[in-house]
Every structure is written in C-alpha cells, then in structure tokens.
Amino acid sequence: MTFTINAEISQFQGKLYKLSHESTSTKTPMDVNVFVPPSSNSKIPVLVYLSGLTCTPNNATEKSFLQYFATKYGFAVVFPDTSPRGAKIEGEDDSWDFGTGAGFYVDATTDPWSKNYNMYSYVHDELPKALAKEFLQLDFENISITGHSMGGFGALSGFLKNPGKYRSVSAFAPISNPSTCQWGEKNFTNYLGNNKEDWYKYDPTHLIADYKHENQPKILIHQGSKDGFYYKDHQLQPEIFVKAAEESGYKGGVDLRVAEGYDHSYFFISSFIEDHAKHHAKYLGLIE
Template structure:
C-alpha cells in the first residue's frame, strides 16, 4: 500500500486492523492537515467501502478515533473509516482562535467567500473532493462505495455534502445535527463570518434549504439520531423539527 502524499504519524493494532493517523499538505486548505484512518483486516486482501466521519465544534480528528469505538464494528463489516479534522490549522488568520464556535475547530464544512477566510476555510471542497482523492489514491477502496456521517456541526456537514452531491454517497447519517444553520445562533455566526451578510447565499449551505430543492437520486432514508435531553436541542441550535416539516417525500425519510 503506497502512501503517496500522506505521511504516517502513528499506527496501532485495533480489532484485527490498524488505526493510523496521517499528515498531508492540503491544496484546498493551504495548511498541514491530519486525518485518522482505520484499516479493517479485510483491506489486506480486497477492496473495501469507505465511511467518512465529520466531527463537531471544537473537535479534532482524534475525537472520533479515540472515543467512538467504531473500529470494532468497522472491523466486522470491512469498512475503512476516515476522520478528518474540523478546520484548517495554524493559518495565522487574525481572530481565528478568539472563540470556540468560529475559526479553529469550527470550519462548518463550507467554502468561505469572505476575503479574510476564503483562501483557507474550504472544508467543503476538502471533504468532498481532495480527501476522497487521497483515500482512493492511497488505499484499497471500492471507488463508488462511500458514505458519510457526523455529529452536530459534523452532522450538518454530512447532510450538506450528501445533498449537494447527488449520487456521490450511498448513505448519509447524522447524530444531533445542526439542521437549519441559517436560523440558529451557531450557524448565523459562522455563515456571516465565512459567507458575508447576504442570507440568500447562506441557503446553499443549509440542509433544510437543500432538501426543499433536492432533485437527485433518492436516498432510501436519511438517518438522524437525536437525544431529547440534548441541551442544544432546547436552546434552538439544532432545529431538527424544521427539517422534518420541509422534507419532500421522495427525498428521504428521517428516523
């Protein structure tokens, strides 16, 4: 298995496979990035499907790798897991480290258009284009078998990546996702900073708005798992019910 542009940082045996961490120079983000990659034992003898995980606010690539325990299931199913970071790192942009919900650790999986951020904060293109190309080039994967899921901000990212790229992902799932960022405080802060004041432009990065106009291949369902005691649900940050109200039948079913 060639590593190409990837530099291996660490490797550990895990449920018969290997949990690795790699670094690479990102052309989209123009900085050094880390990604966690779990290689199931099946990858030694055959090509395997890929499942991309997107983490939430303040997280790094290590949150999912260290805490989720997903390697056990991936090993049994023969899935290659990929966990990227949540934002560019070390870009030295003024203000990127001033708050926990904007800038470092909070890329929101959009392509910024505001002058200050647009050269580095391109997490959407990184996740949907650059990262899959790296994975296809360096690992033994089935090219047309990839899916995506995530949590909170990462759930938002998973939803928009799938809805903006019809047919690119076999499935999309989200745990407590930010479903309607144009109408919640987290999203309004991030979108005004990255995308500017025109709220019409924000809609292109909002899962609720994208579902309204989705015309691609049907998902059999979009799985959204939401705990009723989640404090952010009550605080008006996640807005799952708005997505439930506007979904169009045959686009998806939400559970």
C-alpha cells in the same frame, strides 16, 4: 507519498493510521485518521465521519467505538479534521465556535477566510482523491457519510449537495437548519457574507427542498432529549429538517430517533453508533 504516517495502531484486527499532509484546499497542513478493517476483498467501502465543533480527528477515533463496528461490518472509516489549523488569520482563535476547530464544512467566500477555510472542497473532493491514491484497497466509489453536531450538518449538507456521490447519510444531533441558529448565523456571516441566499446553498433544510436525484435513502438521525443545544439553546432543530423533507417528498424519509435522557456527548454517540454502522453497511452492500 502524499501522506506522512504519524502513527500506525493495531485495533479490532484492523489498522488505524494517523496521517498528515499538505492541503491544496486549505493551504495548511491537515491531519486525518483512517481506519482500515481486516479484509480479503479487493475493495473496501468507506464511511466518512465528520466531527463537531472544537474536535480533531482523535475525538471520534478514541470515543465513538466506530472502528469496532467497522471491523464487524467490513467498511473503512475516514476521520477528517474540523478546520485548517495554523492559518494565522487574526481572530481565528478568539472563540470556540468559530475559526480554528470550527470550519463548518463550507468553502469561505469572504476575506480573509477564503484563502484557507475551504473545508467543503477539502472533505468532498481533495481528501478522498488523495486517499484513493494511497489506499488502493479503499473504494471511494462506494462511500457513505455521517457526523456529529457541526459534522452532522456537514454530512447532511454534503450528501444533499453531491447527489449520487454518497450511498447513505446519517447524523448525530446535527445542526439541521443553521440559517436560523446562533452557530450558523455566526459562521455563515463570517465565512459566506450577509446574503442569506448564499447560506441556503449549505443549509440542509433548504437543500432537501430541491433534491431530485434518484438516490434517496432513508436518513437516520439520533438526537438526545437532554442535549442542551437541542431543548434549550435551539441550535439543532432536527424537526424542522424532518418537516422540510416531508414537504419536499423525499422518498427515503427521515428516521428521527429522540433518545430519552441522552446529552450531546460521545457517551450518547457511542450508545447508538451501531445503529448508524448497520444503516450504512446496508447501503454499502455489506449486509441485507
């Protein structure tokens, strides 16, 4: 078996599997959590949830309540990790917003990061292919993606960079224009180098300007009004992404919902997670 089952937990009539495996993309062991809802169907649609800075697969698993709605609507959920761990690269543990826990869902091109920090290939290629071989009931041809903060950026970027792969996309407080915020500048410079043209290949605000594929579902974004990364530090900038989508003529449009009084935490995410579950269930063909 490719994966080691570290825990098998009954939850909401389904099963939560805490797994680990050796990754060819990161050349390190990787953890991933997978929730499989109860289903008599031969194939179960899949939602990928990408977590934010410092998180592991356990944060969203334990705090989002997404599994409850996965059972309600009938899709599986994959919770990847946020970076390689234990790559033993000098400096990877020096700060909370770069390195360990902060892989930024890109494939690094600079030394020494390019050997291990290949989270884009891991999330969008290696992991789904490996899981499809082990969980035959999961339908990785009927798949959607969501995420929070850095993971929201990863979801938007991954959707736009893989036209037609994902049926739908949503995000909580995403880093929407990383080329112009401190988090993005720090991570892109270290992982991708100083050429901003290389940054734009991952930046959702730039990617949507050139997105032409026929699959253009509505993009759902929730943002808390009292999120300090939003109104004070300006790390997130969802309005800039909305403007770029409008200027590009993206047909589905962006449904940006600013939730009054909410912050950046999982209290915010869990409050609106059903909206996102229903959004994806529709595009996955589970509800009207």
